[in-house]
Amino acid sequence: MPQPPDLRSPDDIQAAFDALQPRLTELWRSIERFTPDAQTIVVVPSISVDTPMEGTLLQAYEERFLFLLLLLRQPRARLVYVTSQAIHPEVVDYYLGLLPGVIASHARARLFLVTPLDGSSETLTAKLLARPRLIQEIRGLIPDPRHAHLVPYSTTPLERELAVRLGIPMYGADAKFHHFGTKTGGRRLFAEEDVRHPLGESGLSSLDDVARAIVAIRARRPALASAVVKLNEGVSGEGNAMVSLDGLPPPGDSAETAAVMARVRAMRFESPDVTFDEYAAKLAERGAVVEERIAGREFRSPSAQLRITPLGRVEMLSTHDQVLGGPQGQSYLGCRFPADQGYAADIMREAAKVGARLAREGVIGRFAIDFVSVRRDDGAWESYAIEINLRKGGTTHPFLTLQFLTNGAYDAEAGVFRTRRGVEKCFVASDHLESPGYRVFTHRDLFDLAARHDLHFDQARQTGVVFHMMNALGELGRVGLTAVGNTHEEAEALYGRTVSALDAEADAARRDPR
Numbered sequence: 001m002p003q004p005p006d007l008r009s010p011d012d013i014q015a016a017f018d019a020l021q022p023r024l025t026e027l028w029r030s031i032e033r034f035t036p037d038a039q040t041i042v043v044v045p046s047i048s049v050d051t052p053m054e055g056t057l058l059q060a061y062e063e064r065f066l067f068l069l070l071l072l073r074q075p076r077a078r079l080v081y082v083t084s085q086a087i088h089p090e091v092v093d094y095y096l097g098l099l100p101g102v103i104a105s106h107a108r109a110r111l112f113l114v115t116p117l118d119g120s121s122e123t124l125t126a127k128l129l130a131r132p133r134l135i136q137e138i139r140g141l142i143p144d145p146r147h148a149h150l151v152p153y154s155t156t157p158l159e160r161e162l163a164v165r166l167g168i169p170m171y172g173a174d175a176k177f178h179h180f181g182t183k184t185g186g187r188r189l190f191a192e193e194d195v196r197h198p199l200g201e202s203g204l205s206s207l208d209d210v211a212r213a214i215v216a217i218r219a220r221r222p223a224l225a226s227a228v229v230k231l232n233e234g235v236s237g238e239g240n241a242m243v244s245l246d247g248l249p250p251p252g253d254s255a256e257t258a259a260v261m262a263r264v265r266a267m268r269f270e271s272p273d274v275t276f277d278e279y280a281a282k283l284a285e286r287g288a289v290v291e292e293r294i295a296g297r298e299f300r301s302p303s304a305q306l307r308i309t310p311l312g313r314v315e316m317l318s319t320h321d322q323v324l325g326g327p328q329g330q331s332y333l334g335c336r337f338p339a340d341q342g343y344a345a346d347i348m349r350e351a352a353k354v355g356a357r358l359a360r361e362g363v364i365g366r367f368a369i370d371f372v373s374v375r376r377d378d379g380a381w382e383s384y385a386i387e388i389n390l391r392k393g394g395t396t397h398p399f400l401t402l403q404f405l406t407n408g409a410y411d412a413e414a415g416v417f418r419t420r421r422g423v424e425k426c427f428v429a430s431d432h433l434e435s436p437g438y439r440v441f442t443h444r445d446l447f448d449l450a451a452r453h454d455l456h457f458d459q460a461r462q463t464g465v466v467f468h469m470m471n472a473l474g475e476l477g478r479v480g481l482t483a484v485g486n487t488h489e490e491a492e493a494l495y496g497r498t499v500s501a502l503d504a505e506a507d508a509a510r511r512d513p514r
Contacts, residue, residue, distance in 0.1 A: 007164065010157070016164040017174070024169045024310035024364070027149060038076040040148035042138060042166065043068050044125060045083070048154045052121035059085050060472035062124060064431065064480060065153065067397050067468070069095040070404035072107040080141050082114045084124050091443055091470055098405060098466065100459050112141045125158040135165050142168065154391040155365070171310075172365040173358075173390045180358065181367075181390035182232040183289040190385050193353045197385045198372075200227075200291035205284055211261040213290040214243065218251045218260075226293040229267060231279075232286045241267040241279060242293070294384055296374025302339040302383070304351035305395060307366045314355035316412040319344045320395045322370070323430065334430030335395045336488065337402070337417070343373045343381040344415035350385055368393050397468065398429035398482040405484075406462050419462060427484045428495040431469060434478035437506030443470040445505075446479065453501045455494070457484065465498050 007013050030037040045065040047053065053061065062083045069092070071077055081087075092113070096104045116127045116134055128134055142148045148168040152159040155172040163170040179185040184202040191197070199220060201213035214227050225246055231239030243263050249255045269279060301322040307315050319339035322332060338344060351369045358367070367390045373383040402408070408419040417425050441449075446467055450456040457464030462484070469480040483498060485491035 007161070013157075013161050013164055014176070017160050017170075020163060020167070020169045021174075021310075021364075022169075023146060024149060024171065027147060027169070028310040030147070037147055038078070038144070039074075040078040040080065040142045040144070040168075041068070041071060041151055042080045042142070042148065042168065043082065043151045044128065044159070044162065045153040046124035046126075046159065048123050048156050048158075054121035055119045056472055056475045058119065058121070059083060060469040060476075060478070060480075063087060063091070063471055064397055064468050065392075066091070066095050067401040067404065067466075068151065069107075069111065070099060070401070072096070072110055073099050073102050073404070075102075075106070078110045078112070078141070078143075080112045080114060080138055082124065082128065082138070084115065084127060085117060085119050086115050087113060088443060088471065090447075094443070094447065094467075094470075098457060098459075100405065100407075114138055114141075123156075123158065125152070125156070125162050128162060129158060129165070135162075139166055142166070173363045173367065177358075177361065177363050177390060180361070180363070181388050182287075183230045183387065184232055184287055186385075186388040187289055187291075189354060189357060189388065193357050195350050195353050195385045196383065198291040198294055200289055202289040204288045204290060207261070207264055207280055207283070210243075210283070210288065210290055211257060211264050214245070214260050214264070215251070215257055217290065217292055218245065218248075218256070221292055222251050224292050225295065228291050228293050229264075229283075229288055230291065231282055231288050239282070239288075240270040242270075243267045243290075291386070294372045294374055296376065296382075298375035300340065300343070300373045300381075301370070302343060302347055302373055303335075303368050303370045303393075303395060304339075304347045305366065305368045305399065306351055306355045308355060308359045308364050310364050312359055314352065314359050316348050316352060316355075316410070317366070318395070318399045318410045318417070319348060319412075319415065320399070322395070325432075332394050333432045334428070335398065336491075337395070337399060337427045337429070338410065338415055340373075340381075341415040343371075343383050345413055346381070347371045347373070347383050347385075348412045350383065354385070354388060363390070365390075366392055366396060368395065394431060395429075398427055401466050401482050402427055402484055405457065405459070405466075423462065424486060425462065425484060426486070426488045426491045427482050428491045429480070429482040430495075431480040432478070433481060433499065433502070434476065435503070435506065436477050437510060438473055438477035438479065438502060439475070440506055440509040441473045441479075441502075443473065446470060446473065449501055449505055453497070455498050455501065463490070463494070465494060 045062045047061050118127050145167045150163045150170040157175045187202045227243045229241045248259050304319050305317040320335040320337045321339045323334040325333045370387040371383045373381050406419040410417045455465045457466050466482045472478040483495035
């Protein structure tokens with residue numbers, strides 16, 4: 001295998017990356033064939049977030065994407081899966097056991113697990129780049145780099161460099177398109193492509209800017225009760241802060257600006273750990289936007305997922321209703337699939353405008369657009385785009401788990417998912433099923449519980465529960481799951497039955513520890 005190029009500058013890395021990416025076109029054509037060529041998929045689920053994670057939680061998020069082991073259903077696929085720490089072999093067996101119509105031992109022989117055994121808060125990609133011998137090991141697991149590609153979670157300049165050092169293209173948006181995924185970049189794209197979005201101001205870099213923006217918004221929405229400040233690069237709502245506008249002097253009053261600034265200084269943060277000074281410093285460093293807080297008699301937070309293939313096609317993949325929590329109700333906890341048909345087709349049409357623009361710009365890979373939807377007094381739903389996520393997200397793994405297990409597809413116009421047999425499917429998923437009582441469980445207990453309570457995913461019925469993030473049980477009392485049913489009601493009931501079983505057995509273990 002050729003040695004990696006001698007890279008001395010970001011420009012060298014960008015040039016080498018640009019030279020690799022065209023390989024994806026022919027590789028994609030091969031993947032789309034009924035019998036694709038042999039290929040190697042290198043999965044590096046590196047998490048880049050504002051609040052560093054380490055140890056068990058970091059490993060849990062890296063293992064969240066183990067559903068990609070289901071790609072081994074392709075008989076000529078090899079998968080290299082990299083995590084910060086080692087994955088328990090029985091967890092690997094659990095996923096391989098889900099493969100429909102595949103001999104597990106045949107799939108296991110095509111799976112290669114690589115780890116730096118480093119549980120620090122550094123991102124996984126940074127850990128690899130700091131270990132040239134480990135990169136060389138991964139290169140040695142790729143028989144033909146012309147038929148291989150890198151699948152990251154997020155795509156920063158580090159992932160771009162990793163692709164170059166591995167000598168394979170990356171399926172994901174180049175970091176040079178990062179600005180589209182910021183709050184300011186998203187708002188500007190929405191405006192340029194005539195995508196409905198909340199009234200607001202972007203490109204803010206100080207608290208004075210924020211106060212002036214709120215004054216400008218109030219001039220157009222005098223009755224507005226609250227506004228949301230969003231850091232350009234906040235993730236899962238953690239960069240958001242709420243500003244109350246009730247009881248302020250009327251727009252245009254001489255006392256308005258000072259009163260608004262006082263409210264800005266009293267804003268409430270979505271992240272409970274952030275201080276005002278920390279937030280103000282990040283705002284000055286990264287920039288921010290301010291938006292009206294959309295309100296209605298019924299409020300939802302759906303999202304639409306799309307992808308742009310290396311062939312330039314925009315594909316509409318799915319819609320979800322996000323389950324949010326946190327102090328201001330803006331932190332992602334889980335999702336329900338598919339989104340309500342009252343607005344699913346509408347948000348996908350708006351999202352398709354974004355997809356067409358990103359395709360023209362040269363973006364490839366999966367991305368999502370978050371919306372807020374409110375029911376008007378006449379009963380109709382009205383939706384507003386609020387953010388572009390140029391990466392995989394919390395809705396990616398449950399949807400692809402369903403897709404890989406059933407070979408089904410989402411009908412964007414009808415707003416339903418159907419299997420190859422034409423059966424509709426729904427799911428409820430969460431990354432945040434947690435309780436101190438769950439610390440009594442190991443992954444083996446989880447498997448036993450699923451079997452005894454008839455929860456495990458059944459290939460015959462194509463319903464049941466798939467667990468993820470199992471390594472976090474013992475230390476954090478936390479696990480994720482996707483509950484698949486034939487209707488929303490069935491999926492909800494299955495999810496509830498799983499939670500009840502976990503709670504009951506945890507309580508029984510506490511009362512009788514034998």
